[in-house]
Amino acid sequence: MKLLRVDMNQSQVRWEPVPPVYERLGGRALIAKLLLEEVPPACEPLGPLNKLIFAPGLLGGCSVTTAGRLSVGGKSPLTKGAKEANAGGTAGDTLGKLDIKAIVVEGRAHKGKWFILRIHGDSAELLPAEGLSGLGTYATSDLLQERYGAGSTVISIGQAGEMRLGGAGICVTGEGGQRSNHAARGGLGAVMGSKSLKAIVIDKPVGKSIPSADADLLRTAARTFAQKLINDPKLGSKGAQHLYGTSSIVAAVNEMGSLPTRNFSSGNFEGSGTLRGEYLREVNLSRGGEAGTRCMPGCVIACRNVYVDENGKPIVGTLQFETIALLGSNLGLGNLDEVAQLNRMCNDFGLDTIETGAALGVALEAGSGKFGDFESIRVLLAQVGEGTVLGRLIGNGAVLTGRVLGIKRIPAAVGQGMPGYDPRSLKGNGVTYATSPQGADHTAGNAFGARNEVNPLGIPGQKELSLRLQIIAAMLDSTGLCLFARPPIISNPQLMVDMLNGRYGWGWTVEDYDRANREVLRTELEFNRRAGLTPADYRIPEYMCTEPLPPHNVTFDVPNSELDSVFETL
Amino acid sequence: MKISVELFGQLSPQAPRRQTLDLASTATVQEAAELLGLNSEEIGMVTIDGIQSEMQDPLHTDCRLCFFPYLSGG
Numbered sequence: 001m002k003l004l005r006v007d008m009n010q011s012q013v014r015w016e017p018v019p020p021v022y023e024r025l026g027g028r029a030l031i032a033k034l035l036l037e038e039v040p041p042a043c044e045p046l047g048p049l050n051k052l053i054f055a056p057g058l059l060g061g062c063s064v065t066t067a068g069r070l071s072v073g074g075k076s077p078l079t080k081g082a083k084e085a086n087a088g089g090t091a092g093d094t095l096g097k098l099d100i101k102a103i104v105v106e107g108r109a110h111k112g113k114w115f116i117l118r119i120h121g122d123s124a125e126l127l128p129a130e131g132l133s134g135l136g137t138y139a140t141s142d143l144l145q146e147r148y149g150a151g152s153t154v155i156s157i158g159q160a161g162e163m164r165l166g167g168a169g170i171c172v173t174g175e176g177g178q179r180s181n182h183a184a185r186g187g188l189g190a191v192m193g194s195k196s197l198k199a200i201v202i203d204k205p206v207g208k209s210i211p212s213a214d215a216d217l218l219r220t221a222a223r224t225f226a227q228k229l230i231n232d233p234k235l236g237s238k239g240a241q242h243l244y245g246t247s248s249i250v251a252a253v254n255e256m257g258s259l260p261t262r263n264f265s266s267g268n269f270e271g272s273g274t275l276r277g278e279y280l281r282e283v284n285l286s287r288g289g290e291a292g293t294r295c296m297p298g299c300v301i302a303c304r305n306v307y308v309d310e311n312g313k314p315i316v317g318t319l320q321f322e323t324i325a326l327l328g329s330n331l332g333l334g335n336l337d338e339v340a341q342l343n344r345m346c347n348d349f350g351l352d353t354i355e356t357g358a359a360l361g362v363a364l365e366a367g368s369g370k371f372g373d374f375e376s377i378r379v380l381l382a383q384v385g386e387g388t389v390l391g392r393l394i395g396n397g398a399v400l401t402g403r404v405l406g407i408k409r410i411p412a413a414v415g416q417g418m419p420g421y422d423p424r425s426l427k428g429n430g431v432t433y434a435t436s437p438q439g440a441d442h443t444a445g446n447a448f449g450a451r452n453e454v455n456p457l458g459i460p461g462q463k464e465l466s467l468r469l470q471i472i473a474a475m476l477d478s479t480g481l482c483l484f485a486r487p488p489i490i491s492n493p494q495l496m497v498d499m500l501n502g503r504y505g506w507g508w509t510v511e512d513y514d515r516a517n518r519e520v521l522r523t524e525l526e527f528n529r530r531a532g533l534t535p536a537d538y539r540i541p542e543y544m545c546t547e548p549l550p551p552h553n554v555t556f557d558v559p560n561s562e563l564d565s566v567f568e569t570l
Numbered sequence: 571m572k573i574s575v576e577l578f579g580q581l582s583p584q585a586p587r588r589q590t591l592d593l594a595s596t597a598t599v600q601e602a603a604e605l606l607g608l609n610s611e612e613i614g615m616v617t618i619d620g621i622q623s624e625m626q627d628p629l630h631t632d633c634r635l636c637f638f639p640y641l642s643g644g
């Protein structure tokens with residue numbers, strides 16, 4: 001495999017062999033190690049010393065179902081620590097097939113110049129981004145696929161990334177004209193903007209297959225893995241994830257009293273009935289929309305939808321739980337058409353819907369608009385794309401919005417807006433938000449799926465649960481697997497070990513695999529420590545520890561001593 | 571005692587989505603599920619008044635009982 005170094009200072013690219021220190025790492029694990037080895041931890045996230053890394057997981061490109069996610073990483077402008085966000089689409093699979101371990105973007109181009117990086121087979125070049133500056137991600141993807149072929153993969157930023165806003169994410173195209181896969185969290189789109197890199201275009205690889213150390217072992221394990229996903233009651237063709245997508249959990253999270261509502265002031269939204277997955281499916285299919293499609297080649301779960309308007313015209317694909325929670329109930333909106341429109345605007349500007357929804361909730365509490373009033377919210381969000389002062393404020397995320405507008409109820413941890421689970425009534429997620437080196441990020445260790453093991457309202461067991469989930473998440477993010485593909489690996493880790501050994505011939509044991517997953521967290525925590533983050537930076541906001549959340553009227557009461565000892569057994 | 575019940579996801583076609591049940595005062599979640607004709611293997615989560623509960627847990631007058639299929643985190 002090889003690394004592609006992109007020097008924005010000199011407008012040069014170079015291929016290099018993978019250094020031994022990175023050889024057994026992929027995705028998030030590689031990003032963490034590369035940050036610790038090559039990036040000064042205290043550097044300015046939007047300055048030339050930070051690096052932006054694109055890396056497929058260890059199983060990217062080798063026909064393992066759900067393993068085609070692309071990890072993107074760097075030092076986050078929001079958390080000021082190590083950040084990895086990943087997206088579906090075709091990028092992870094394509095880079096894997098091209099035998100590219102990672103693309104590492106370094107330095108900073110002269111201000112005002114924008115570039116695209118084009119990768120064509122074994123060659124790469126930086127080209128002027130003519131006619132692309134100022135465009136949203138939809139138009140950017142359209143233009144670049146017209147230029148380089150509909151089968152090419154486009155990774156791009158919108159206006160938010162160009163303006164280096166902390167809520168900016170990175171868009172990745174997928175099969176069949178997909179435009180809305182985003183490595184959304186942590187402001188990595190702003191890092192891409194700071195490098196003056198508007199987009200990466202990867203031509204479709206033709207006739208590329210990657211060699212495996214033991215093809216039979218890989219094939220057998222991959223087939224077993226896929227079959228177990230198909231047989232899983234949550235994930236198979238009769239499962240809620242396939243039928244309703246991630247929105248299948250709207251009703252459950254609402255019933256548990258954890259659905260962010262009106263800037264996290266309640267965990268129960270009276271309008272949730274028209275936001276939930278069953279309703280979404282019914283309305284969407286009746287209009288000619290799609291459900292049960294896939295965001296990555298070969299995915300057997302297929303939880304993506306294409307949400308359409310009353311005339312059957314696609315608004316956005318896919319409309320997901322997190323977006324519905326943050327741009328819906330959190331803003332007092334119970335209309336999926338309105339949520340979908342806000343979703344599309346965020347996608348086009350290249351904004352993280354979680355961070356932006358959290359920021360908008362704070363702005364509404366400050367009186368900049370009204371909860372439940374779509375038009376006032378739409379106008380606020382439109383200002384992000386226009387680049388007004390208020391728009392840039394919201395685009396920079398919940399913490400900055402709250403600080404400037406004088407709001408103390410800011411749902412964030414480690415500088416990052418919270419996802420769609422209020423930590424007061426799903427305390428396991430609170431522990432993850434308050435300890436993960438990734439900040440308030442449900443994908444770093446989501447306790448919702450573990451509700452049968454630990455009482456979500458209690459304290460006992462949360463610390464151990466969060467650590468276990470964080471280790472699993474590190475594995476998923478480093479191998480390129482989708483978050484939802486975890487059940488077969490949790491029940492039989494040997495399956496993952498066999499796939500890795502089949503691909504690489506490392507002769508790993510389950511113990512080696514476990515050690516590698518834990519090392520990801522250790523590396524990130526060390527980077528964050530060197531960056532100056534202290535336990536105080538990780539805390540759940542004070543108001544959530546004192547202000548009871550309806551309907552269960554609970555606070556986040558996991559003691560700091562518990563939080564500070566989560567990694568004692570790492 | 572009377573309780574209100576709501577079924578979610580794939581469970582709802584098995585019985586009316588929302589209904590009121592009249593049960594003995596000692597009734598459990600399991601008994602309510604049987605009365606509704608639900609396939610217990612398809613029940614992934616149960617809440618009573620928003621609190622995660624088990625099949626053997628007792629019900630109480632005027633409670634809200636919800637049955638969910640197996641779900642994955644969002």
